[in-house]
Amino acid sequence: KAGVTQTPRYLIKTRGQQVTLSCSPISGHRSVSWYQQTPGQGLQFLFEYFSETQRNKGNFPGRFSGRQFSNSRSEMNVSTLELGDSALYLCASSFSGTGSSADTQYFGPGTRLTVL
Amino acid sequence: EDKVVQSPLSLVVHEGDTVTLNCSYEVTNFRSLLWYKQEKKAPTFLFMLTSSGIEKKSGRLSSILDKKELFSILNITATQTGDSAVYLCAVGGSEKLVFGKGTKLTVNP
Numbered sequence: 287k288a289g290v291t292q293t294p295r296y297l298i299k300t301r302g303q304q305v306t307l308s309c310s311p312i313s314g315h316r317s318v319s320w321y322q323q324t325p326g327q328g329l330q331f332l333f334e335y336f337s338e339t340q341r342n343k344g345n346f347p348g349r350f351s352g353r354q355f356s357n358s359r360s361e362m363n364v365s366t367l368e369l370g371d372s373a374l375y376l377c378a379s380s381f382s383g384t385g386s387s388a389d390t391q392y393f394g395p396g397t398r399l400t401v402l
Numbered sequence: 403e404d405k406v407v408q409s410p411l412s413l414v415v416h417e418g419d420t421v422t423l424n425c426s427y428e429v430t431n432f433r434s435l436l437w438y439k440q441e442k443k444a445p446t447f448l449f450m451l452t453s454s455g456i457e458k459k460s461g462r463l464s465s466i467l468d469k470k471e472l473f474s475i476l477n478i479t480a481t482q483t484g485d486s487a488v489y490l491c492a493v494g495g496s497e498k499l500v501f502g503k504g505t506k507l508t509v510n511p
Contacts, residue, residue: 329501342497393444
């Protein structure tokens, strides 16, 4: 079974630009969660999508948004990029998600975003 | 606010040593506690714990959960250089997984 895939793997943008990251979950998984990982803050939850609906949201500004498609693939968008948005963005998929059961999340390789 | 605290933040040992990593938590509506190992890339799943007192084992790694005292430990025996990584603890609450900052383990030959 193929794992979670994320594209692109690396991205360099400048302040003020916007970016879209993509995540394809493990086949059969319906929940996709997004995380931001930085050296200082560790892994921080952004949001979770389940069956095309945002089910949970972390404490990030509205510049961070996402969506999920009918095939469970998910995209995350960050608008008006700031230097502090430089981070590793990880997505994780699970069968039913953390909102409904004790469910294991499997992580993708991440997208390394650098904002100059 | 939900929080997960891991200790120590970093640890340096020699091959063959046994290490114990700690994770304490305060999470609303606890559902599960997960341990992950992160090397240079994405975290990889190690264990999921939902019940107190039941040890989970995988080779040289083992973990146990205490839901009364709100903590878990991850033990690694006979450490090898390949065990060098950041070990993350995450707790599933009512809405999301909350991660600790991790313990960076370095195993020297």
